[in-house]
Amino acid sequence: MEKRSKMQLALQMISGYGAEFSAWRMPGTDPAAYTNMDSYVERAKLAEQGKFQMIFIAVTPVLSSNLGPQTPMFPMDPMLALMAVARETKHIGLVATLSTTFNYPYNIARQFKALDVISHGRVGWNAVTTSDPLAAANFGARVTERKERYDKAHESIQIVQALWGSWESDAWTLDVEGGKFADMDKIQPINLQGQYYASRGPLPIPPSEQGQPVIFQAGGGREGLELAGKYASGVYANPYDIASAREHRQAIRQSAVRFGRNPDDIKMFAGFMFSLASTEEEALNRRKQLMNFNPQEIPNRVSYLGSMIGVPLSVNLVDIDKPIPADLLKNAYANPRDPRSPIALKLLLQGLSVRDVLAHGVINYHPVVAGTPTQVADFLEEWFLAEACDRFSVVPDVSFDGVADFVNQVIPILQERGLFHKEYEGKTLRENMSIPYEYGMREYGINE
Ligand SMILES: Cc1cc2nc3c(=O)[nH]c(=O)nc-3n(C[C@H](O)[C@H](O)[C@H](O)COP(=O)(O)O)c2cc1C
Incomplete structure (x- = not known):
């Protein structure tokens, strides 16, 4: 070995x-x-x-x-x-x-x-x-x-x-x-x-x-x-x-x-x-800044996030700066076809806003560490x-x-x-x- x-x-x-x-x-x-x-x-x-x-x-x-x-x-x-x-x-x-x-x-x-x-x-x-x-x-x-x-x-x-x-x-x-x-x-x-x-x-x-x-x-x-x-x-x-x-x-x-x-x-x-940043919060803010440079993409990301947890999400349906309402989340599940889904669901259940969950990089091509x-x-x-x-x-x-x-x-x-x-x-x-x-x-x- x-x-x-x-x-x-x-x-x-x-x-x-x-x-x-x-x-x-x-x-x-x-x-x-x-x-x-x-x-x-x-x-x-x-x-x-x-x-x-x-x-x-x-x-x-x-x-x-x-x-x-x-x-x-x-x-x-x-x-x-x-x-x-x-x-x-x-x-x-x-x-x-x-x-x-x-x-x-x-x-x-x-x-x-x-x-x-x-x-x-x-x-x-x-x-x-x-x-x-x-x-x-x-x-x-x-x-x-x-x-x-x-x-x-x-x-x-x-x-x-x-x-x-x-x-x-x-x-x-x-x-x-x-x-x-x-x-x-x-x-x-x-x-x-x-x-x-x-x-x-x-x-x-x-x-x-x-x-x-x-x-x-x-x-x-x-x-x-x-x-x-x-x-x-x-x-x-x-x-x-x-x-x-x-x-x-x-x-x-x-x-x-x-x-x-x-x-x-x-x-x-x-x-x-x-x-990277000197605190996790700053690192997440950096990622949110990057997201805001490309606002056209946000609706797609939100609906993709929905497909990862089995809930039809859209920017018209939810306020992305707030946690998803409990009644929408009660039937959520981690989509077994996407290995990133359990992490996305866990963060949403913790009460993070949709924007914060996306900032964690849950739908990026590779795992993301923001911190x-x-x-x-x-x-x-x-x-x-x-x-x-x-x-x-x-x-x-x-x-x-x-x-x-x-x-x-x-x-x-x-x-x-x-x-x-x-x-x-x-x-x-x-x-x-x-x-x-x-x-x-x-x-x-x-x-x-
Ligand atoms: C980690 C990874 C990196 C890849 N990088 C490239 C790449 O740089 N250029 C490219 O044309 N395809 C890239 N591919 C895609 C493969 O060429 C191939 O199209 C893909 O794996 C789907 O076909 P397959 O499942 O039949 O192999 C990559 C695939 C993986 C999994």
Whole structure:
């Protein structure tokens, strides 16, 4: 068993503003952070000062938000943002998502491997199948059934790995005197032909300092678990409570064992969001301020909250600054289809107003801690010691001050408690993630 004394942290950067779509209006934020690469670089440098193991950029190739009040959810281009960060940092890992459904494996292999070489071995690829119909439409396609998406993903990852290994580790000779740039006997085509994808290779890129990028995965169901177990060293997940997180982590570990791997070589990252302030009340006020920047969304949030507790709520029916009247709450129940429902119901039964309950983040994509640095550290400690996850993907509400506050106020508490490292252990992402060296494709045939 891995010694579970230290957690690891990934900083989720996404569009550059933070978790909340309205973060661009927060005083102090550069409203144009979306196109300002300095903004990514500054946040990444802060994260590096805090010894974060990596930054992570989730991406779906689609413009899905309402650009009236909201920012785009994803960056202009993740690889270009990471390239800017790579040139200005030295230690922090650089991980981005690229879809196996809508990209040729050759392009994926080339982009990630080039960045891995440029950054001296700090890169990871989050391989996802992408099931958003609007993303599919951007490629003139429709979302296909899950089996086909995952069959494609297996082919894609194997071809990408094989291309990454298409130079033997000592192929780049750089022999100036002998006039031999590289040893062509050690640079070979891969000649892989699958049902959906094929590639001849080789890639025009030598090995990086970590051999090749680290593979991550995020996705659902039995097929997602299988993909993770077979290839991934990191898995991004979105559990909402400790019990389901533990179950998911065990399932991921068992899947790795089924593919003949050591379960400690696959690390589950649980997503979590935070709003920091010196008191819980101030943190909740910060979240209410963010909510007020986007008032058009409030009616949707209120009716969604209603669906979580089996009560038809609307802004016309209730005063959102007051507790829900007892006669409306008497038949409320936690909707079993949404794991966030029990927390929402508990807060409403405690007599909090609808606005306060929403400010607690009960309908956010990940669990939310709105509170003091100690409360945030307590949450991370509890999940980590309960073996709910191996790592965290942390998402600030607003990046411009949230990253600095986390680094200056939460990291020292985690370090003091012996839960987080004080120095980078190695140079490459593999070394810093404590995962084994891999090079090229392991021994599996296409779609076996
Ligand atoms: C934690 C998590 C993170 C994800 N991140 C991304 C992402 O960055 N980009 C993307 O296109 N899809 C992302 N997905 C969605 C998957 O690609 C896939 O579309 C989704 O899991 C639904 O399909 P499936 O259940 O068949 O896997 C993510 C899914 C999960 C669970």
